[in-house]
Amino acid sequence: MQIEASLWNASWATDGGRMQISLSYAPFEARYRGFDVARCSVDKSSDMNQCYASHYWWNEVKKFRVKEMELSFTQGRWRYEQWGGFDPLSSNNAKPPGVELWAVFDVPQSLVDVYWRNLTHTLSGLFCASINFLESSTTYSAPELTFKPSFGNLRYGTLPREAVCTENLTPWLKLLPCRDKAGLSALMDRPSIYRGFYHSQRLRLTSSESGSDEVDSGIGLEQTLTVVLQPSSWRTGKTYSVETNIQPSWSISSIFGRNIPGKCVIAKSSNVYLHLDNGLVGELKNLERENAKYVANTFESEGFQSNHAFKISVTPDKVFEEVDYLHGKSTSVIYGFSVEKYSDSQPFDLGLTWKIPVVWSCQQAPLHASRFLMGSGNERGAIAISLESTESSEGLPTSHIIDGRCELRVDIFQVVPWYIKVYFHTLQVFVDKQPRAMADVVDKIRVSPSKDKVSPGVMEMILKLPCGSKSAAFSLEFDKGFLHIDEYPPDANQGFDIPSALISFPSFNARMNFSEDEFLNNSPILSKFQETSPVLSYTEVLLIPLTTPDFSMPYNVITITCTVFALYFGSLLNVLRRRVDEEERILRSRAGRKAGWISQLLSRLSAKLRGRPQEQPTSSLPYSFISFRLVLKILLVASIAVTWQYYFG
Amino acid sequence: MLADDMACNARNKYPAQVFNNENHKLNLYGDNVEVDYHGYEVTVENFLRVLTGRHEAAVPRSKRLLSDEGSHILLYMTGHGGDEFLKFQDSEELQSHDLADAVKQMKEKHRFKELLIMVDTCQAATLFSQLHSPGVLAIGSSMKGENSYSHHLDSDVGVSVVDRFTFYTLAFFEKLNMYDNASLSSLFTSYNPTLLMSTTYYRTDLYQRKLEEVSVTNFFGSVMETIHTDSAYRTTHSRKTSETKMPLQESVKHDERRQLINSNVQDQTSDTKIEDKQCPFTRRWNAFQDKLEKIERIDSLVNYGFIIMFPLLLIIMFPLLLISTWLLPTFVS
Numbered sequence: 001m002q003i004e005a006s007l008w009n010a011s012w013a014t015d016g017g018r019m020q021i022s023l024s025y026a027p028f029e030a031r032y033r034g035f036d037v038a039r040c041s042v043d044k045s046s047d048m049n050q051c052y053a054s055h056y057w058w059n060e061v062k063k064f065r066v067k068e069m070e071l072s073f074t075q076g077r078w079r080y081e082q083w084g085g086f087d088p089l090s091s092n093n094a095k096p097p098g099v100e101l102w103a104v105f106d107v108p109q110s111l112v113d114v115y116w117r118n119l120t121h122t123l124s125g126l127f128c129a130s131i132n133f134l135e136s137s138t139t140y141s142a143p144e145l146t147f148k149p150s151f152g153n154l155r156y157g158t159l160p161r162e163a164v165c166t167e168n169l170t171p172w173l174k175l176l177p178c179r180d181k182a183g184l185s186a187l188m189d190r191p192s193i194y195r196g197f198y199h200s201q202r203l204r205l206t207s208s209e210s211g212s213d214e215v216d217s218g219i220g221l222e223q224t225l226t227v228v229l230q231p232s233s234w235r236t237g238k239t240y241s242v243e244t245n246i247q248p249s250w251s252i253s254s255i256f257g258r259n260i261p262g263k264c265v266i267a268k269s270s271n272v273y274l275h276l277d278n279g280l281v282g283e284l285k286n287l288e289r290e291n292a293k294y295v296a297n298t299f300e301s302e303g304f305q306s307n308h309a310f311k312i313s314v315t316p317d318k319v320f321e322e323v324d325y326l327h328g329k330s331t332s333v334i335y336g337f338s339v340e341k342y343s344d345s346q347p348f349d350l351g352l353t354w355k356i357p358v359v360w361s362c363q364q365a366p367l368h369a370s371r372f373l374m375g376s377g378n379e380r381g382a383i384a385i386s387l388e389s390t391e392s393s394e395g396l397p398t399s400h401i402i403d404g405r406c407e408l409r410v411d412i413f414q415v416v417p418w419y420i421k422v423y424f425h426t427l428q429v430f431v432d433k434q435p436r437a438m439a440d441v442v443d444k445i446r447v448s449p450s451k452d453k454v455s456p457g458v459m460e461m462i463l464k465l466p467c468g469s470k471s472a473a474f475s476l477e478f479d480k481g482f483l484h485i486d487e488y489p490p491d492a493n494q495g496f497d498i499p500s501a502l503i504s505f506p507s508f509n510a511r512m513n514f515s516e517d518e519f520l521n522n523s524p525i526l527s528k529f530q531e532t533s534p535v536l537s538y539t540e541v542l543l544i545p546l547t548t549p550d551f552s553m554p555y556n557v558i559t560i561t562c563t564v565f566a567l568y569f570g571s572l573l574n575v576l577r578r579r580v581d582e583e584e585r586i587l588r589s590r591a592g593r594k595a596g597w598i599s600q601l602l603s604r605l606s607a608k609l610r611g612r613p614q615e616q617p618t619s620s621l622p623y624s625f626i627s628f629r630l631v632l633k634i635l636l637v638a639s640i641a642v643t644w645q646y647y648f649g
Numbered sequence: 650m651l652a653d654d655m656a657c658n659a660r661n662k663y664p665a666q667v668f669n670n671e672n673h674k675l676n677l678y679g680d681n682v683e684v685d686y687h688g689y690e691v692t693v694e695n696f697l698r699v700l701t702g703r704h705e706a707a708v709p710r711s712k713r714l715l716s717d718e719g720s721h722i723l724l725y726m727t728g729h730g731g732d733e734f735l736k737f738q739d740s741e742e743l744q745s746h747d748l749a750d751a752v753k754q755m756k757e758k759h760r761f762k763e764l765l766i767m768v769d770t771c772q773a774a775t776l777f778s779q780l781h782s783p784g785v786l787a788i789g790s791s792m793k794g795e796n797s798y799s800h801h802l803d804s805d806v807g808v809s810v811v812d813r814f815t816f817y818t819l820a821f822f823e824k825l826n827m828y829d830n831a832s833l834s835s836l837f838t839s840y841n842p843t844l845l846m847s848t849t850y851y852r853t854d855l856y857q858r859k860l861e862e863v864s865v866t867n868f869f870g871s872v873m874e875t876i877h878t879d880s881a882y883r884t885t886h887s888r889k890t891s892e893t894k895m896p897l898q899e900s901v902k903h904d905e906r907r908q909l910i911n912s913n914v915q916d917q918t919s920d921t922k923i924e925d926k927q928c929p930f931t932r933r934w935n936a937f938q939d940k941l942e943k944i945e946r947i948d949s950l951v952n953y954g955f956i957i958m959f960p961l962l963l964i965i966m967f968p969l970l971l972i973s974t975w976l977l978p979t980f981v982s
Contacts (some may be wrong), residue, residue, distance in 0.1 A: 075657065118707055128683055135707075165657035166665050167684040180680070183668050189679060194657050366826035470722025489689050490738040551740065631970065635959070642955045649948065 005030040015374040050096055064119050069103040069151075069205040071123060071131075073164040073172075076198035076228070077540065080369075081442075083228065084362025085537050087277060088334075088529045091365075091510035093226040095200045096500035096538045098160040099131055102147065106207075109152045116140065116155045133159055137455050138418055143461040145446055146413040146502060156415070160541045166190045172201050175223065176264075183264030184272070184339065188225075198228040222524075229255055247358065251313065251351025259347030261431040263339045269522055272350060274312070274335040279360040284309050287358065309358060313351040320526070323513045327392070332512065332524070336594070347579045364390040364406065366473070369503040371539035374475065378547040383422070384475040385412065385501060385539065387465075406467035411444075411534075412474075416457040416499035418450040419481035420544060424459070426477040431469050441465060452481065488548060498542040506534040554616055650699075651684050652691040652728075652738050662806055669811045669819060671803045693741045700724075700751045703758060723767070723868040727812065730770030731780065732793060747806035749779035756782040763856070765833075765868040769814040771796045774850035786856040788837060790814035791847035798846050813845045822869065833867070834860035944981050 007021055010581045014020050040051035078094035085091070103119060105112050117135045124131035132141055140157035172189060173180040180188050193199055205220040231250035253259050263270030276284075287309065316335035342348040367387040375381030387410065398584065416422050429441045443462045450457035465472055512529045602604055656667050656678040667678040686695055698704055699714050702889040716722060729736040755761055766787040768776050773789030780787060790797040790812070799809035800816040811819075821839050825831055837860065840849040853860060 121707040122709050125711040127683075128685060128687070128711075129686055132708075133689070161688075163654035163657055165654060165684075166678055166680065167682050167687075169680060170683075190665040191663065242877065490740040573761075628970075631966075638959065642952075645955065646952050649952070 003032060003035065027507075056283065062470040063120070065106045065115055066205060067104045067106045067193040067207055068118065069101070069119075070202065071101045071127075071201055071204075072202040073098070073099055073127070073129065073162070073168050074198070074200035076165045076196070076200075078198055078228075078538070080364060080537055082362070084277065084279075085365035085368070086363040086508070086510060086535055088510045088512060088531075088533065089226075089275070090362075091533060091536050092528075093200060093202070093224060094536070094538060095202065096158060096160065096502075097227075097541055098158060098162040099129060099134075099164075100156075100158045101131060101134060101154040102154060104150045104154045104202075107153070112153050112155060113137070120157070127171050129162060129164075130159065138453060139456070141415050141448065141456055141458045143413055143458060143460055145444070145462065146411060146504070158415070158499045160499045163195070164201070166607075169193070169201060169225075172203065172223065172225075175203070177219065177266040178264035182261065183267055183270055184260060185264075186261055187252065187256050187258055189256045190260055192229070193225075193227050196227045196229040198226070200224075200226045202226070209488075210624075231255060237591075246354050246356070249351070249353040251349055253349045255353070259349045260339055260342065261347050262343040270339040271346065271523060271525075272339060273525065274316070274337070274350065274352070276333045276335075277362055278332040279362050281331060282362075283358055283360040287356070309354070309356055310353065311353045313349070313353075314545070320514050323515050336523070365535050365537050366505055366508060367410065367503075368392065369501075369537050369539050371501055371542060373542055373544065375477075378379065378480060378545065380477065380479045381544070382426075382475050382477045383414075383416070383498070383542065384473060385414075385503075386474075387472045387503070389470045405558070407464040408467055408469075409507050410463045410465060410472075411504045411506060412461045412463065412501060413504075414459045415499055416450065416478070417455070417496065417498065418452055418456050419483055419496065419546060420457070420478045420498060421450065421481050422457050422476055422478045424476070426475075428475050430473040431465060432471060433473075481543070482547065485549055485551070485554070488551075492516065492548045492551075493545075495543040495545045498544060500541050502536065502538055504534045504536045508535045509533065510535045650686040650691045650696065652688070660807075668803065668806070669807070669816065671801060671810065673805075683711075689738075691738060693743050693747070696737070696743065697747065697751050700760075701754045702758065704828060705735050714760070716760050718762060720761050721763045721765075721868055722761045723765050725767045725769075726776075727769040727815065730768070730773060730776060732772050733775045735768070735776055743776075745776050745779045748776065749781065752780055752782050752785060758786065763867065767818075769797060769812050773797060774852075777852065780852075780855060783855050783857065786833070786851070786853060786860075788851035789848055790845065792850045795847045813847075814840070814849065817841075817845065822865075825865070830922055831865050832861050833863045833865055836865055894977065 008014075009021050011017050042048055042051065072095040074095040074097050077097060078090065080090070080094070083090060085094075101120070101123070103116065105115050107115055120134045121132045123129075134157035139159070141154050142152060142154060142157055144150075144152070144154075146157070169188070169190065172178075173185055176183075176185055178185065180186060202224040204224075206222075208217055208220070208221045231248040231254065260272070291308070312335070314337060317338045318336040320334040320336065322333070337348070337350060339348050366389065368390050369385065369387050371385045374380055374384055424447050427438065429436045429438055431441060437513040441463050443464045446458075446460040446464070448455070448458040459476075463472075463510065508534045511532055512526075514526065514530060654663050655661060663673070666673075666676045669675055669677055674692070684701075702714060704713055714722075726735055734742040736742055751845060752764065755764070762784060764785045766777055766780075768774075768787070768789040770776070770790070772791055772793050772795060774792045776789065777785075777787035783786065791814075798813050800811045800813045801809065803810045817840055818836070821836055837849070837851050842848045
């Protein structure tokens, strides 16, 4: 290890040649002082891991060493029955309530927990949320089968009861280049967003360091805000009139109270898309066919702005129609609007007015997953997951058929806190309401049993269900544990949460297929829709009442115990110390001692003042308070105090 | 620190909005609200950690009180309270002596120059009865034995939206113009006990400056006069030069540290003026006190003091001991 000094005479170093080095001053001498090397020395290369610890400053540069991370804040539950579960929108954007965080780290496995801890604290400071509660090992887990292979470097944690409000949205918006001042994010009127049925803000960070030609090394940040709103007919005071029976019309200004004032200057592109999902498109086509006289204004005709069913206030710049490889499946349509040509003076406002009543349903995941608790009492219970087949299992891909049997693969990932002590041997499987043996249905199961106060119980299962099954159910029994009195939250009697389970269907792809178009490559949201990703769905959060202690008991115990001790010791001391006739002896001995002359003087003086005859001094000033023994005791205690202060202070 | 999530609560008819008045004109939960501790994190322990600055290493900066010896801190507490305590989350209490100890630690660690504590609870004045650190000003909405009441009920939202003390504080500030230069004494005397239904009590014995001279922007927001200058920025002088007198023109550059240094200088000059008028004993006593204040390693001085004290005591007490135990009885008896 060495330091080198060199002189540069190039034009860039000499201010364009103006300040050249004058070699007449040669030889040049360089002196160094205070050369301090920060190093981490190891004896063998196997000890290198300690050099990755966070207290070395060189690890501060990529401080968190996060390779991939996803953080979501959600309030509300995604209603799969009404809002669909199959399309990429619901698959990717439906998140469990509360905070969900998972992260993959780029450090040796022994250090992942330390980095996870630092990450949770930093995120809690950044987003004004209590993400720092995820630092304790009882809240996070390390799944291996559910997320992409990570070789033990992935950590997953969720806080089901975290409230999400303006203070979480504002820092999230501040990560955008134009914050919430320009572009699409200027639409974010907080009361309108939080009035919705469901809102979820998601942040996904990918850090690629591979120096390959195609992929630049860098950090990619993807932020998604998903809101489910009702066109606010009650905001204006009108109620949704049942007589007309038409679904409510809406516009951006009626939902958010604002328009889009043009695009953010730094953005490469800024687009608004209106997605008519395939259920709606199918319904409209059916209605068209029934009312053949409306042939002139068909849905697929040129005039997209208005047809027999609805009218849009702005002409779309581009129309994408999904290409469907499987016949019979209706396709969805996306209208794209570019915000670039709009500005502050001419804001963008998209509105849709319905003309006829249409009823449609969104496509759902092949099986509808729900979870509930069984049993009663505060001692034990059971968790049950039920999967019900929905009508929309249209056309399974042929890759399902293995060995002549058609199988539907379902992955289940569930984390249960340690105080719900699950007995994995009681796992029972029912298919079509008939009990089945585990080996028939369960292909792979990975279980990490909980340790009291240390880690939660993690269960990852891969199931293969027969294709035609209408329903499947699992039940798992548990015992309720006891918490220490300090571990109870202030509202302990509300209950405790079991976080959502994640059910995924890897055989089904939630994606939209569009015909090749170079516009699509410029649109991140549409290219995301075209990515192959499994259909995901989250179950409900379960609320479990646990036995709570009487929180006033410590106070009661202290009071009672102290009273008992006081009575016992008081009376014991009294009894031990007192001797019979002792008081009389004391009085006699005091009388025997002559009173000091000061007190004699005083008593004579008082007697004279009062005019009474002088009495014999009966008691004297107790000299005992200056007795030698007492002085010794004081000295001893004081010396102990001084030595204590000196050594421990 | 907000213990409950009121704005985005499912029961709030106006989500993401918190009003202070029935007319719903002012939304207090604006777009830039920052809540560092919420929910289960609002505990007495975290509160005291924030005040004293004793956090774990991993705690991020936004959750720390990054104050130094020139800071003015406003501490506003509201909720339920009683005689010498304030309730936290329905399960914990902050006691007045804990608060006083925390403030004392803050003073010793030079974490504030001036601190204003406003408490709006029942029997609020008892919460700061144990304070004894200098530079602290405290006002409470009610005295011992009195309750503090809410102002009015908003039947639309379904709860009482604001307490009386808070309401009249807000009303005072809404009436002010930015450059009004109102003083703290005008704020403290603006509370009408009949309207508040309780007596506000404030203590100024720990606060050196006169309330009439302190403007409200000392604690509530700040109005800074900026003076544009083309000259280069010079860094502040180190502490050692604080003893030298700074020319008055340089004090125009508004830098809080410089203002602190200036006031130190002025204190010294005023001290020297007063000294001449005092008799020698008080002068020596003041000099001794000043020396005591300037001593940095108080701990070692105390330790040495303890050790020296005993021989001293023995020397002093020995004759007395002799007299009282041996000589006197022989004389008397």
